[in-house]
Structures are given as structure tokens and as C-alpha cells.
Amino acid sequence: MFSLGVNCIVSPGEGSGLLNKPVRVLGIKDELVLVIELGLMPRKPWWVVISLLIEEINSGAAVINPELVPLHLLRSDDEIGENEKASRDRNWERVRGLVEDHAPLDILTSNFGALVADHAIMEGVDRKQIYRLLYRYWSMGQTRNAFLWNTSACGGPGKKKSRASCIVPGRPLKYRGVVVDDGGAILLESRHITHIRLAYGRFASGKCGKLKKAYDWMLNKFYRSVKPDGSKGNLVRGSYPSINQFEYNGKNFFDELYKLKKSGGAIRYNKDHRALIGSASQGLIGAGHRYEIDSTIADVYLVHRVNRLWLIGRPVLYVVVDTFTRMIVGIHVGLEGPSWNGARHAIYNACTPKKEFCKRYNIEIDETDWPCSHLPVELVADRAELLSEAGETMTRMLGTALKILPPFRPDWKSIIESRFRLINGQLDLKFVPGGVNARKMERGDRDYQLDAIFDIDEFTEMVIAGVLAHNISLRVPHLLNREMIAAEVEPTPIAMWKWSMANNLLNSKIVSPAELKIALLPSQECRISRGGINFQGVQYTCETAIRSEWLERSHNFKTRYVRVFYDPNSIENCWMKSEAGFEPLTIVPQQRAKYGGLRMEEVLDMIKILSQVAPDARYEDANTGALLQDHQEEILQRAQAKRKGQGDPKSHAEFKRDKRSKRAAEAQNERDLHTADLNQIRLVDKPPVAVETHKPDTVKTVSGRSAAFLRLVINTDNEANHE
Structure with missing residues (x-):
């Protein structure tokens, strides 16, 4: 029915x-x-x-x-732009008098046309518009959001936009609040796109070290004027694409993977020969007290999921482990990294249920098979991804204490380091196709990269299976305390985890006033320079910085950073956390008159305006870059012609022989050229007098140092004679 x-x-x-x-x-x-x-x-x-x-x-x-509501209708007011919201409300008001408190059967009567016509006159619009809005309202579910814009069908991949209106896309170029026509973007034609593709290809292929050099190459090749004699002149203003157009359109021709560098391998930590002076579980209350997170590059090469003939390198494996039970509580396999994005996924996986996660990789489990979805009290990491503003913000939001370890001390988080060895041993990765053997490849051995067959999803499935086996089968009897032994708990991570959760060993945390203040104030990591603590372009100082000589030490030795907590409403309300609590920062005297009393937005606007470049200066910069590129190529061609005219050396060894003697001869030649003028200095700067002599007509030359000394003596004698 x-x-x-x-x-x-x-x-x-x-x-x-x-x-x-x-x-x-x-x-x-x-x-x-x-x-x-x-x-x-x-x-x-x-x-x-x-x-x-x-x-x-x-x-x-x-x-x-069943109704599948379009995605453009499933949006809250926070996700809707102001213009779209105004359009929706405007259309709703035009039909509100007809549809509010009235069903379609009440409106679609014999006098429907007259009713719509009267309503259109009252709203001051054409009745056809009322018909269209009314029918759309009924068709899209009789809600106010029926009048939202459906932008999902706008444009499309591979479709070229029409520029028949000859309007240059994008914002007009402004200089100090005034729109300027010179030096901005132009309307790109097919020839411009071709030039951009050729020039950007030099940057993408590594022929140019910087994007600006590729841009200068394009300007020099295609956009310089030609003089009557055939030589190149300056750039023609307003005829070439801007560097933003060059970067935006150039990316469309080259895939990002083409420009990425392959990972150079994992960093090998010295964790196998350290002295064991304690236990990592010492001082912990129970499961969930402390998590350790780290990443490694897995010892296997992967292929692309779409094309198995594309080798994509080795994946990055993130693991989160509970220190108390040795339970692996979260993982993430990705191609980025090590990065904050990968760490975020691993932490999310550690704090959420695992059933749906495993199901995505063809592994069916119950929640009791991997019962880890808890927030830790402490999160231990090294000086990598979590040593960032995003990492600290995350820990503050979760109420978790973040502990950053000093560099080159992996033994302080030995549990997570040993998990990688156990996972590699559990999966036996070096013997799977594409696996990296620990030994160095010998000459003639087959490259293990050529045997890669697993994609990232299949490798993730392998890792999940290995983690489940690890949590069930790893035996750690040395971690059992007296209560666990009395309860006959199996010395496995999952058994210890369940026992700890059942006995509620973990106490709740208390939020201190300092943590509350940190949660209320935004913060930013700031660099300490020679002039002060740099925050948003303004320099600050404080008593601790002066007393501890932070500025001098950061400028002359290792650069230092400090976290600044600030009030967005005033540029003067800034603090830093010190041993005594929150210490206020003050603007340095040379900037206090300039920025004192202003809001932060005002200071940022001021700094942004002052950093703008005039159109003439932008043109001169582009023109100078193009001329420099041409000069460099001219020098290169001249040097190549000279080298080619000299011929090739007999052998490489002949070319490299006697470098020291050749260098000494060239150095002596340089000294002779630099002192050529000094060798012609006469002893007296007076017109020569014709004197009869029987000696040869030669001029005695002296060294530069002797000539200067003699000139000083002669000048002294002349002054004495005048007196």
C-alpha cells in the first residue's frame, strides 16, 4: 500500500x-x-x-x-552570500502575499489569472515574473530557499568562457584607492595563451629557478618593440599579460604532480642502541592519558589508482599510539608530508570510531575490535607538523596538552618509533612487490621500484589489517600491574585497553585560568628581529626581552620566535606568556607615534597601502627584467661563439690539466691590466721641457706605491718653496 x-x-x-x-x-x-x-x-x-x-x-x-534535495538548496544562511541572500528574500517577498498561509489548491482556481495580475500590479512587476516565481516555488518544495541561485551548472570543465563583451576579467587595478588603467591585466587572446604556455613550461620543467624569471623571458621574447634597424626596444605598455595572469593561466597547462619533487627517503633515527633508563608508561594513569604521534615514509613504492603504470613513490604513514597500553589508536596513509594535513587526519582517526573507516577499505569490524575513539590528556610529538599555530589551536580547542620534544631525541617517544618497526615486520614490506629492502642495491640488481603493484587504498587496507593484528597479538606482559594480574588480563594492547576503560582509571582534567585566557585570545607565532618582536608589521618590546637580550641574541645567533596573544580591537594590546604570567608588550618608541592608538585593521590597511607599487614602477621593473634577460642571453651567445671558435680540447684530462698555473697566469694578467695606468705615471705633473741630452728618449716607470710616495714628496717641496 x-x-x-x-x-x-x-x-x-x-x-x-x-x-x-x-x-x-x-x-x-x-x-x-x-x-x-x-x-x-x-x-x-x-x-x-x-x-x-x-x-x-x-x-x-x-x-x-524519495526526494533528493538539490545541493544548492541544502545550505544555511551562514553559507549563503549577501547578494544571493538578498535576491532570495526579494523574490520571496514578491510571492509571499500569494503563497503564505495558502495551499496551491487555494490559488489555482478559476480566477487564478486575475489573482496573479492584481498581485503583479501591487508589487509593481510584470505578471510573467510572478508566474515564473510561483511555479518555481511550487516545483522546488515550497520553501523560501527555492529562490536560491543554482550555480552548479554554471560554466564547466574544458569550456572556454566567452569574452565577446571585451571586458577584462578580474578586479580593476588600484593604486592608493584609485583605479588605474595602465599596467594591469589585459584581455588575453590565443597568442597570449600560447606565450604563457611556452614560458610557464620553462618554470615547470626547471629551466628557470623562479616564476619571475620565466615571466621576464616571455616579455623579452614576445612583447618588446622592434626598432627600424631590427633590434629590440622597450616593452609596449599595456600590451602584455600581468604576472598574475601568467601564473593563473600557466597552471592550467601543467599538473601539480609534474612539479613536485620526490621524497628523498625517511630520516633514520638512532633508537636501537640507547640506554633504557626508565619506562614510557611511568606516571600514566590509564588508557587515553598520553598519545604519541609521528610519521614515516613507508618502505614500499605505490602506483596510481587510475593508471597502474604511473609510479607515485612511497607513501607517508602517520601512526598514533597509546603509551599506556601500546594500542595503535589511529593511522593515516597519504602522499603529502610530512605535513599538518596528514597529522590532522591521523588525530581525527584516533578520536573517532573506526567501523566506518575500516569499511571504506573492505574490512568489516565491530566497534569492540578497535574500541578507540577518545581524546587524550597529553599529545606528544616532535618538532615537525604540530609545532605550528594550527597544531596549537587544535590542542587548545580539544583541551589536550601538547608536548613538543627537543630535536634529535627520538628516545623520548620510543613507543611510536618502535611501532613503525613492528608494522613493517608484521606486513613484511621489504618482500612485497615494490618493497624497499634495507640493504643498499648492488650493481646489476633489479630496481624494486619497477615491481610496484599496490595503490594507496590497497596499502591502507594492508596497514589496517596489520594494526588490527598488532593490537590483538602483541604481548607486553611487562606492562601489567598488580591489578591487571589479579584480574587475569591478557597482556595484549586491546585487552589492557578494555580493562582500563572498564575500571575508569583516567581522571578528568581541570582547566586552569591560563588555559582559559589562551582559549579566549587569538595568538600568532612572531619572529624576534634586531628591531623588536615583529607582529603584523609592527615591532614590540618588553622587559623580559630587554633583560634577557632577546633582540641581540636572535639577530646575531639563532633566530628566535615568541607566541604573541593579541586583542584584535587595538594594536597596542598584546601580551606574551612568560614565567610570571602574561606580560604586556609595548610598541617600540620609533613606531609608537605612527601606530599608537590605532585599530589592528587600520594598521594593516596602512601597511598594505604603503607596500603598493605604482604603475610606472611596475612597468620599469618588468622592462628592466626583460632587458636584463636579453643582455644575459647576448653575453651567453657571445661566450658560446668564442668557445666554439676555439675548438674542442683533445680530452677531458687535457682540459682540466694545470689549473693552478693557468690560474696564476690569468691572475698576473689581471694585475698587469689593473696597474697599466699607474705604470705610466710621471714623477712631476708638469709639461715636459725640451732639454738636449745624449741619453735614449725613454720614460722611467715606477710602481704605483713608489709613484704615490714621490708625488707626495714633490708636493711637499713645492709648498715649502712657496712659503
């Missing part, structure tokens, strides 16, 4: 004679059903005999479908 209800959807099946497309039921009256087609531009509703519609539904010619 079924029943037709208002707003239900009926779709045509095989051989339907009543319906051509899905319709929505608006109401039922006597033996008729009022329906309207689904869509953004539906036509007028019509009546269908209910008995015929039910007959088609029973025969399979029509089907009652």
Missing part, C-alpha cells in the same frame, strides 16, 4: 502514458491530482486523474521516488 502525499515526487517508468518527466504532487481534490514538473523553469501545473496515476504506479509505469 502507498499513499500520495503533498510534495511527493512521481517519476515516469517504462511505457508511462501520463508523465514525460518527474513531477511533484501539489494537492489532491476529489478524483484529481494537481502536479507540476520538477525544474527551475517549470510550466503551469495540471490535473491528472488519480485512478490512472495509481494504476500506472501499480503496473510499474510510474514510480514514487
Whole structure:
């Protein structure tokens, strides 16, 4: 049995004679059903005999479908832009008087046309617009959000946008609040796109070290004027793409993977020969007290999921382990990293149920098979991804204490380090196809990269299976305390975890006033420079910085950083956390008159305006870069021509022989050239007098140091004679 209800959807099946497309039921009256087609531009509703519609539904010619609301309608007001919200409310007000507290059956009567015409006159719009809005409202479920914009069908991949209007896309270029026409973007044509593709390819392939050099190369090659003699002149203003257009359009031709570098391998920690001076579980209350997180590059090469002939390198494996029970509580396998994004996924996995996660990788488990979905009291990590503003913000939001270990001390988180060895041993990765053997490849051995067959999903499935086996089978009897031994708990991670949770060994945490203040104030990591603590372009100082000589030490030795807590309403209200609590920061005297008393937004606007570049300066910069590129290429061609004219050396050894003697000869030649003028200095700077002499007509040359000394003596004698 079924029943037709208002707003239900009926779709045509095989051989339907009543319906051509899905319709929505608006109401039922006597033996008729009022329906309207689904869509953004539906036509007028019509009546269908209910008995015929039910007959088609029973025969399979029509089907009652559950409604799948379009994604553009499933949005809250926070996700809707102001312009779209204003358009929705405006259209709603135009039909509100008709549909509010009125069903479609009350409106679609014999005087429907007159009712719409009167309403259109009252709203001051054409009645066709009322018809369109009314039909859309009924078709899209009779909600106010029916008038939202459906931007999902706008544009499309591979479709070129029409520029028939000749309007340059993007924001107009402004300089100090004034729109300027010179030096900004231009309307790109096909030739511009070709130039961008060629120049950006130099940057993507590594021929240019920086994007700006590739941009200068393009300007030099394609956008310099030509003089009557055939030589190149300056750039023609307003004829070349901007560097933003160059970067934006150049990315469309090259995949990001093409530009990424392959990972150089994992960092090998010295964890196998340290002195064991204590236990990692010492001082812990129970399961969930302390988690350790770290990442490693797995010892296996993977292939692409779409094309198995694409080698994508080795994946990055994140593992989160509970120190008290040695239970692996969270994992993440990715291709980024090590990065904050991967660490975030691993922490999320550690704090959420695992059933759905395992199901995505074809592993069916119960929640009791991996019962880890708890927040830790402490999170231990090294100086990597979590040593960031995002990591600290996350820990503050969760109420978890973050402990960053010093560098080169893996033994302080030995539990997580040993998990990687156990996982590799459990999976036996070095013997699977594509696995990396610990020994160095010998000459003639087959490259293990060529044997890679696993994609990232299959490797993740292997890791999950290995983790489940680890949690069940790893035996750690040395971790059992007296209570566990008395309760005959199995010395496995999962058994110890369940026993700890059942006995509620973990106490609740207390939030201190300092933690509350940190949670209320935003913060930012700031660099200490020679002029002060740099925050948002303003320099600060404090008593601790002066007393401890932070500025001098950070400038002359290792750069230091400090976390600054600030009030967004004032640039002067900033603090830092010290041993005495929260210490206020003050603006340095040379900037106090400039920024004192301003809001942070005002200071940021001021700094942004002062950092803007005038169109003339931008043109000069582009022109200088193009001329420099041309000069460099001219020098290169000249040097290549000279080298080619010299011929090739007899051998490489002949070319490299006697470098020291050749260098000494060249150095002597340089000294002779630099002192050529000094060698011609005469002893007296006076016109020569013709004197008869029988000696040869030669000029005695002296060294530069002797000439300077003699000149000083002669000048002294002349002054004495004048006196």
C-alpha cells in the first residue's frame, strides 16, 4: 500500500502514458491530482486523474521516488552570500502575499489569472515574473530557499568562457584607492595563451629557478618593440599579460604532480642502541592519558589508482599510539608530508570510531575490535607538523596538552618509533612487490621500484589489517600491574585497553585560568628581529626581552620566535606568556607615534597601502627584467661563439690539466691590466721641457706605491718653496 502525499515526487517508468518527466504532487481534490514538473523553469501545473496515476504506479509505469534535495538548496544562511541572500528574500517577498498561509489548491482556481495580475500590479512587476516565481516555488518544495541561485551548472570543465563583451576579467587595478588603467591585466587572446604556455613550461620543467624569471623571458621574447634597424626596444605598455595572469593561466597547462619533487627517503633515527633508563608508561594513569604521534615514509613504492603504470613513490604513514597500553589508536596513509594535513587526519582517526573507516577499505569490524575513539590528556610529538599555530589551536580547542620534544631525541617517544618497526615486520614490506629492502642495491640488481603493484587504498587496507593484528597479538606482559594480574588480563594492547576503560582509571582534567585566557585570545607565532618582536608589521618590546637580550641574541645567533596573544580591537594590546604570567608588550618608541592608538585593521590597511607599487614602477621593473634577460642571453651567445671558435680540447684530462698555473697566469694578467695606468705615471705633473741630452728618449716607470710616495714628496717641496 502507498499513499500520495503533498510534495511527493512521481517519476515516469517504462511505457508511462501520463508523465514525460518527474513531477511533484501539489494537492489532491476529489478524483484529481494537481502536479507540476520538477525544474527551475517549470510550466503551469495540471490535473491528472488519480485512478490512472495509481494504476500506472501499480503496473510499474510510474514510480514514487524519495526526494533528493538539490545541493544548492541544502545550505544555511551562514553559507549563503549577501547578494544571493538578498535576491532570495526579494523574490520571496514578491510571492509571499500569494503563497503564505495558502495551499496551491487555494490559488489555482478559476480566477487564478486575475489573482496573479492584481498581485503583479501591487508589487509593481510584470505578471510573467510572478508566474515564473510561483511555479518555481511550487516545483522546488515550497520553501523560501527555492529562490536560491543554482550555480552548479554554471560554466564547466574544458569550456572556454566567452569574452565577446571585451571586458577584462578580474578586479580593476588600484593604486592608493584609485583605479588605474595602465599596467594591469589585459584581455588575453590565443597568442597570449600560447606565450604563457611556452614560458610557464620553462618554470615547470626547471629551466628557470623562479616564476619571475620565466615571466621576464616571455616579455623579452614576445612583447618588446622592434626598432627600424631590427633590434629590440622597450616593452609596449599595456600590451602584455600581468604576472598574475601568467601564473593563473600557466597552471592550467601543467599538473601539480609534474612539479613536485620526490621524497628523498625517511630520516633514520638512532633508537636501537640507547640506554633504557626508565619506562614510557611511568606516571600514566590509564588508557587515553598520553598519545604519541609521528610519521614515516613507508618502505614500499605505490602506483596510481587510475593508471597502474604511473609510479607515485612511497607513501607517508602517520601512526598514533597509546603509551599506556601500546594500542595503535589511529593511522593515516597519504602522499603529502610530512605535513599538518596528514597529522590532522591521523588525530581525527584516533578520536573517532573506526567501523566506518575500516569499511571504506573492505574490512568489516565491530566497534569492540578497535574500541578507540577518545581524546587524550597529553599529545606528544616532535618538532615537525604540530609545532605550528594550527597544531596549537587544535590542542587548545580539544583541551589536550601538547608536548613538543627537543630535536634529535627520538628516545623520548620510543613507543611510536618502535611501532613503525613492528608494522613493517608484521606486513613484511621489504618482500612485497615494490618493497624497499634495507640493504643498499648492488650493481646489476633489479630496481624494486619497477615491481610496484599496490595503490594507496590497497596499502591502507594492508596497514589496517596489520594494526588490527598488532593490537590483538602483541604481548607486553611487562606492562601489567598488580591489578591487571589479579584480574587475569591478557597482556595484549586491546585487552589492557578494555580493562582500563572498564575500571575508569583516567581522571578528568581541570582547566586552569591560563588555559582559559589562551582559549579566549587569538595568538600568532612572531619572529624576534634586531628591531623588536615583529607582529603584523609592527615591532614590540618588553622587559623580559630587554633583560634577557632577546633582540641581540636572535639577530646575531639563532633566530628566535615568541607566541604573541593579541586583542584584535587595538594594536597596542598584546601580551606574551612568560614565567610570571602574561606580560604586556609595548610598541617600540620609533613606531609608537605612527601606530599608537590605532585599530589592528587600520594598521594593516596602512601597511598594505604603503607596500603598493605604482604603475610606472611596475612597468620599469618588468622592462628592466626583460632587458636584463636579453643582455644575459647576448653575453651567453657571445661566450658560446668564442668557445666554439676555439675548438674542442683533445680530452677531458687535457682540459682540466694545470689549473693552478693557468690560474696564476690569468691572475698576473689581471694585475698587469689593473696597474697599466699607474705604470705610466710621471714623477712631476708638469709639461715636459725640451732639454738636449745624449741619453735614449725613454720614460722611467715606477710602481704605483713608489709613484704615490714621490708625488707626495714633490708636493711637499713645492709648498715649502712657496712659503
